[in-house]
Amino acid sequence: MSPNVLVTGGAGYIGSHTSKELARAGYNVFIYDNLSRGHRWAVRWGPLIEGDLHDTERLRRVMEENRIEAVLHFAALIAVGESMQTPEVYFHNNVVGSLSLLNAMRAAGVGKIVFSSTAGVYGIPEIIPIEESSPTVPLNAYGDSKLMVEKILHWEGVCHGLQYIALRYFNAAGGDPDGETGEDHYPETHLIPCLLQAAQGARDPCPIFGDDYPTPDGTCIRDYVHVTDLAEAHVKALHYLERGGSNATLNLGTGHGYSVKEILIAAEKVIGHPVPVVQQPRRPGDPPLLVAAAGRAGEVLGWKPTRSSLDNILGTAWRWQEQHAALARG
Ligand code: UDP
Numbered sequence: 001m002s003p004n005v006l007v008t009g010g011a012g013y014i015g016s017h018t019s020k021e022l023a024r025a026g027y028n029v030f031i032y033d034n035l036s037r038g039h040r041w042a043v044r045w046g047p048l049i050e051g052d053l054h055d056t057e058r059l060r061r062v063m064e065e066n067r068i069e070a071v072l073h074f075a076a077l078i079a080v081g082e083s084m085q086t087p088e089v090y091f092h093n094n095v096v097g098s099l100s101l102l103n104a105m106r107a108a109g110v111g112k113i114v115f116s117s118t119a120g121v122y123g124i125p126e127i128i129p130i131e132e133s134s135p136t137v138p139l140n141a142y143g144d145s146k147l148m149v150e151k152i153l154h155w156e157g158v159c160h161g162l163q164y165i166a167l168r169y170f171n172a173a174g175g176d177p178d179g180e181t182g183e184d185h186y187p188e189t190h191l192i193p194c195l196l197q198a199a200q201g202a203r204d205p206c207p208i209f210g211d212d213y214p215t216p217d218g219t220c221i222r223d224y225v226h227v228t229d230l231a232e233a234h235v236k237a238l239h240y241l242e243r244g245g246s247n248a249t250l251n252l253g254t255g256h257g258y259s260v261k262e263i264l265i266a267a268e269k270v271i272g273h274p275v276p277v278v279q280q281p282r283r284p285g286d287p288p289l290l291v292a293a294a295g296r297a298g299e300v301l302g303w304k305p306t307r308s309s310l311d312n313i314l315g316t317a318w319r320w321q322e323q324h325a326a327l328a329r330g
Pocket residue numbers: 171189190191192194206207208209210220221222260283286
């Protein structure tokens with residue numbers, strides 16, 4: 001019989017791509033989302049259960065009634081800037097909400113979880129590429145909220161035998177190769193969708209934040225990983241836990257970085273015309289260089305990013321933007 005899994009935040013960007021990969025791998029997917037940031041249209045690979053993370057009793061009932069065997073936990077607020085305006089909202093949602101979920105799991109006898117973490121836990125790294133054992137000194141409340149949940153998972157493992165994998169994503173990017181789901185945040189602050197929307201004339205010219213960083217072309221360097229590669233890592237993490245693998249916290253990145261200017265040039269090539277941009281000062285809190293030491297996820301899970309070339313990331317993101325804008329226009 002196919003195992004039943006609960007995907008919190010399954011109506012969101014990475015959650016919906018992962019729901020698709022889980023369904024393809026033979027899981028029965030149940031999506032738990034309050035639709036505060038997610039989209040009904042992104043729920044295509046299992047029933048939507050509309051609900052809030054803080055509703056522990058509801059979560060327990062949902063898990064018992066649907067004989068859930070594992071949870072993939074994406075539901076979170078993710079905007080760095082917003083987290084510095086209202087940190088209390090971030091801790092309430094991301095930390096207290098996760099505690100509620102873990103309490104419900106314990107009550108329902110569900111002992112496996114794959115958790116959506118972030119490279120934002122590292123802050124400004126001392127050494128590149130960034131190993132999982134690097135110091136964790138988040139620069140913002142969002143990153144710290146994820147780090148707190150990682151610590152809670154650790155102690156749930158020690159004290160209650162919880163099995164978990166925490167996945168620290170670098171820069172998630174791109175869209176579903178079949179165009180069935182894609183990135184749609186409001187407001188959109190991420191570089192690639194900003195560039196593509198500016199190219200469509202759907203927004204003002206895309207800002208380039210800072211050109212005086214200590215990098216070869218003066219712009220920040222990031223490790224972009226295709227969202228379907230991320231989704232596949234979650235399926236592998238679940239298989240690993242099912243085999244009884246021990247708890248781990250892993251980077252998900254490619255080990256290769258691209259600057260903002262390199263992304264711009266590659267985007268113009270994919271789109272076929274110049275993208276309107278405007279040079280702006282540095283954005284507060286942006287480290288110059290973030291690149292993953294990407295080998296450990298390969299060793300532990302047997303995962304390797306295979307879809308994360310810039311061409312594929314930008315090509316799938318562009319097709320999604322074009323199609324999505326057409327849908328939005330009706
Ligand atoms: N960036 C930019 N213009 C934008 C959005 C982002 O120049 O409109 C830069 C940002 O300063 C960072 C990189 O692009 O160096 C990636 O930013 P993004 O917000 O996509 O992801 P982050 O690395 O902050 O998670």
